[in-house]
Amino acid sequence: MxxxxxxxxxxxxxxxxxxxxxxxxxxxxxxxxxxxxxxxxxxxxxxxxxxxxxxxxxxxxxxxxxxxxxxxxxxxxxxxxxxxxxxxxxxxxxxNDKDGAESVNEGFDDDGSSILEVTTTEGGEKKAAKVKPPKxxxxxxxxxxxxxxxxxxxxxxxxxxxxxxxxxxxxxxxxxxxxxxxxxxxxxxxxxxxxxxxxxxxxxxxxxxxxxxxxxxxxxxxxxxxxxxxxxxxxxxxxAGSDGYVLKPNGYRRRGPTGESEEDDMGSNIESKKLDRVTVTPDALTAMTSKSTGTSPNFGGEVIEFLNVEGVVPELAFLSFIVMNDVLGPDVMTAWACVRLDRLRLGYRFVRLLDKDSMPSKGILLIKTVMTEAGVA
Missing domain, CATH: 3.20.20.190 (Phosphatidylinositol (PI) phosphodiesterase)
Known part of the structure; x- marks a missing residue:
């Protein structure tokens, strides 16, 4: 405010x-x-x-x-x-006071601005100093x-x-x-x-x-x-789905109370992953219709891949879907969804879309997701 x-x-x-x-x-x-x-x-x-x-x-x-x-x-x-x-x-x-200050007298000038007269001791001598008033x-x-x-x-x-x-x-x-x-x-x-x-x-x-x-x-x-x-x-x-608070990932917070020792190297305790492949396949919701005018488009099994993504912290990585309306001039965002990677469920899933004002829409995507970690068979 x-x-x-x-x-x-x-x-x-x-x-x-x-x-x-x-x-x-x-x-x-x-x-x-x-x-x-x-x-x-x-x-x-x-x-x-x-x-x-x-x-x-x-x-x-x-x-x-x-x-x-x-x-x-x-x-x-x-x-x-x-x-x-x-x-x-x-x-x-x-x-409340200043270092070395013996006393502080607070008042207000005629225009409402604050005046502080500070009496200090320097070498045994007292001095009065006017300091900038706090806002x-x-x-x-x-x-x-x-x-x-x-x-x-x-x-x-x-x-x-x-x-x-x-x-x-x-x-x-x-x-x-x-x-x-x-x-x-x-x-x-x-x-x-x-x-x-x-x-x-x-x-x-x-x-x-x-x-x-x-x-x-x-x-x-x-x-x-x-x-x-x-x-x-x-x-x-x-x-999404939280109470407005999300716990930081491991490595982003101390393991014990403030002041207890912990390794100081940035990122030394962060649990990150290397992803060899993330594959997302949008599928048809109903019968095939025209992509430009229909409400149930078929993306023809199109595959979207992200390859060799390093340093992924799932709690701070996201998979976003943005649906654009193909019109003359710049395309307009019609709907969207965003899923945090640690909450992404693999396989076939429905993804509910929000409209451009972030309100629930009638739109749903049916997708298939495959995610492979490096070194994991």
Whole structure:
């Protein structure tokens, strides 16, 4: 949710929706499908006074669904099981004090901006210094208990030691880090949370391939849900039939609690496979009809093969079917399906298709699938 100051009433972008109304909808529907925790990410651009009102609203409406603010920072992350029916607020972290600070006096200027006067001791002498005001008030920041938003600088910055930190990186920044330091990125994401999101230049609300970042261990891959493109199709294949949470494959998570020793080489414990051959044969559903106008096309036993595919992690690999409508000009996607490889059943199977808006359609594919692993007779 993006909250801006352009009205005395608290509203949420990209349309003028009251913040209170959004919180009410979250309360009503957050745990209808699943009781596992919901992460609500707040992008705050409003005055301190309005931020205080936001805290009042969340506490009033979410009530028992909101985690109480602890006196001490958590020493480790809680499991989803421990956080059932809880809303986790992801919001920018503001430290309670500064290193070397003796006292902090917080106030607000006439225009609503915050002023901090910090009294420090340097060589026995006291000095007053004005620091840049935080964008988020401490009362709102404290709601980020297990999802403490930290501005990313490097994978070695001091805040990395906080077990409850979460970095948010645009796809451009995430691609750059993945290219420069893949091992460090993978190692960080075995223990700590990271979020990636589409860059702002995607004015058409298109998406990147989310699997690229999931293979780097990123847990929260945000997408533009306005567009049902390949990125969203792969995302649906990842979570179809789940409660919104999927356990990472072996090698992507530590075997024991954080801090216990484990081999650090990236990918050393990942169970990957080499596939000699993946064969998919679409067959006829009923009698043969015209492929251009019929509703039950016969693909004539056409065989689609993928040969010598290396480094396959079945939990992060997908078989996608996209049905295009052959029309004048660019072909239009009519229906699709996406199956995660570890859930793909071999032999003859029916595959139900979703339409271009990701709603169930009447379309069904009858396919035969054969998969052969290297070295397996």
């Amino acid at each position: 993006g909250k801006w100051t352009n009205s005395p009433r608290r509203i949420v972008d990209h349309k003028e929706i009251l913040f209170r109304d959004v919180c009410q909808v979250v309360r009503e529907y957050a745990f209808v499908t699943s009781e596992l925790p919901l992460i609500v990410s707040l992008e705050v651009h409003c005055t301190p006074l309005q931020q205080a009102a936001m805290v009042d609203i969340t506490e009033e409406i979410w009530g028992e669904f909101l985690l109480p603010v602890p006196e001490l920072d958590p020493a480790s992350l809680a499991s989803p099981e421990q956080l059932r029916r809880k809303n986790l607020v992801k919001v920018k972290y503001v430290p 988020v008030i401490s009362r709102l920041s404290r709601l980020g208990i297990y999802t403490r938003g930290i501005t990313f600088k490097s994978l070695e910055q001091a805040e990395v030691s906080m077990p409850n930190h979460i970095f948010s990186l645009s796809e451009k920044a995430a691609f750059a880090i993945r290219r420069r330091m893949p091992k460090a990125l993978f190692t960080h994401n075995r223990d700590f949370l990271m979020r990636t999101y589409p860059q702002g230049m995607r004015v058409d609300s298109s998406n990147f391939d989310p699997v690229i970042f999931r293979r780097a261990g990123v847990q929260v891959v945000a997408l533009n849900w306005q567009s049902w493109d390949v990125g969203m199709i792969l995302n649906e294949g990842m979570f």
